[in-house]
Amino acid sequence: MSDNAESPTENQKDDPSIQHTATEHTGSSDEKKKIDVLLKAVGDTPIMKTKKWSVESGRTVQSLAQFISRFLKLDPSEQLFIYVNQSFAPSPDQEVGALFECFGSDGKLVLHYCKSQAWG
Amino acid sequence: MAAERNPASCYLDERTFRLCCQLFLQHSETIQDGWSWEQIKGTDEGFMKKTLLIPVKSSVLHKQHECSMQDENMVTDDTQANVEDETAGVQAVCEIHAVLRYEYHVLYSFSYQIPVLYFRASTLDGRPLSLEEVWGNVHPNYRQRLQQGPWDTLTQQDHPLLGQPFFMLHPCRTEEFMKPALDLAQAENKRVNYIVTWLSVVGPVIRLDVPLSYSTEVSAPD
Numbered sequence A: 001m002s003d004n005a006e007s008p009t010e011n012q013k014d015d016p017s018i019q020h021t022a023t024e025h026t027g028s029s030d031e032k033k034k035i036d037v038l039l040k041a042v043g044d045t046p047i048m049k050t051k052k053w054s055v056e057s058g059r060t061v062q063s064l065a066q067f068i069s070r071f072l073k074l075d076p077s078e079q080l081f082i083y084v085n086q087s088f089a090p091s092p093d094q095e096v097g098a099l100f101e102c103f104g105s106d107g108k109l110v111l112h113y114c115k116s117q118a119w120g
Numbered sequence B: 001m002a003a004e005r006n007p008a009s010c011y012l013d014e015r016t017f018r019l020c021c022q023l024f025l026q027h028s029e030t031i032q033d034g035w036s037w038e039q040i041k042g043t044d045e046g047f048m049k050k051t052l053l054i055p056v057k058s059s060v061l062h063k064q065h066e067c068s069m070q071d072e073n074m075v076t077d078d079t080q081a082n083v084e085d086e087t088a089g090v091q092a093v094c095e096i097h098a099v100l101r102y103e104y105h106v107l108y109s110f111s112y113q114i115p116v117l118y119f120r121a122s123t124l125d126g127r128p129l130s131l132e133e134v135w136g137n138v139h140p141n142y143r144q145r146l147q148q149g150p151w152d153t154l155t156q157q158d159h160p161l162l163g164q165p166f167f168m169l170h171p172c173r174t175e176e177f178m179k180p181a182l183d184l185a186q187a188e189n190k191r192v193n194y195i196v197t198w199l200s201v202v203g204p205v206i207r208l209d210v211p212l213s214y215s216t217e218v219s220a221p222d
Helices: A061-071 A096-103 B014-031 B064-076 B131-136 B140-148 B171-187 B194-206 B213-217
Strands: A018-020 A034-041 A052-056 A079-084 A109-116 B036-039 B046-056 B098-109 B114-123 B154-158 B165-169
Touching: A034 A096, A061 A079, A061 A096, A061 A109, A061 B140, A079 A096, A079 B171, A096 A109, A096 B213, A109 B171, B014 B036, B014 B046, B014 B098, B014 B194, B014 B213, B098 B194, B114 B171, B114 B194, B131 B154, B140 B194, B165 B194, B171 B194, B194 B213
Parallel strands: A034 A109
Antiparallel strands: A018 A052, A034 A052, A079 A109, B036 B046, B046 B098, B098 B114, B114 B165, B154 B165
């Protein structure tokens, strides 16, 4: 995912590490291992039309949060919170692969996300 | 404690605060996560405490403005080292020039009826960090949004029990991130340990990570 191109119409197919699960699985090495992530909105946070994503296991929570924020076109003053296991916020530096090992079931990782106003 | 259709309360009474802390501390003991309970002598007031050594680029200490740009790139490249969190995958270590000492205190606020995170930071030779330097060390994931708001989100405040100058993350927005988590858990008929959930959100803002095992191993108080 390139953080330079901030175009709101960024085509996610150009992003090799976050793909719609409709694409076939690629890669055999652990680095390229993909995790199936199911994103669920909480409260009045906008719902993503595409909920299932195939994410590289080495991707961090922060990087995923940035992706969701851009996808939903959130205002810079809005903070995105991500929860795993319903009520736990993983550290932004945590890798998706580690979350899957801990909380994955039925071959996928469920993450809830919620937007809120800036702090303060 | 299991409310039927009412939304879960974002407030915490002091007794539940203590019980949550006790359960939290038991797990910390198990995994040697370094938390302890400090009781104020002669009172029944106390708080949870943990000290952390955090490696930073020396630019954090001297050039805050340039640093925020560098840190954005740093995190995008996943090169930030975190010595404390053993559950995260080991990532490439960036150039480390300094180590800072952060001391975190989890207190109960009677006026807000929720926990509050206080902390102080210094270099290893004991020089306290300025507010600007502490800002420079806020996790990039949160820094931009925090800076969008007024500066009093991260403030200098005398520690209510020790009377010494500390920094504090203002608790006024606690409900905004606690409510979703509490509602989600309630929808699944799960009870949560308030402190585990709360700290997992606020801690990483100021470089305090909560290992994943707290989520599965710490129960809610009865």
